[in-house]
Amino acid sequence: MIKTRNVAKDDPLRKQVYVIIIDGTVAAGDNKGAIPIGGLSTYGGEVEGIYLHAKTGPVGGSGIQIQVANGSTDIFATKGTIAVSATTGSSTDVTVANAGVSNGDVLDIDIDSVGSSTAGADITITLVVRAHGSLEG
Secondary structure, eight states: OOEEEOOOOTTTTOOOEEEEEEEOOOOOOOEEEEEOOOOOOOOOEEEEEEEEEEEEEEEEEOOOOEEEEETTSSSBOOOEOOTOOEEEEEEGGGGOOOOOOTTTTTEEEEEOOOOOOOOOEEEEEEEEEESOOOOOO
């Protein structure tokens, strides 16, 4: 089951927080989830970071590696990663390359690796977007 929600619509710092939950053991592949962007001003916003959590951490390989794409454009130059045997990863581990987003964009979640011996499971992905101008509301 995939759940998406926007949890910070009235943030005075003009930040939007989008959360997607992918239940169960994850499998690598493109378009494993989607984050619809909304609530920004007409000026749009910029992705600031990604935070990751897995109830079951990956074992083996490259851990869990996640890319977020806006259409065919990858947002991160380096992927969000949950290291082998870890359960969290944060935006300090990624470089944002193509940050711009607008209302109506749908960001795709691509899972590039999941662990080679034990795949990670029950992943929560939190994407932080800084709005340009004030938030709609």
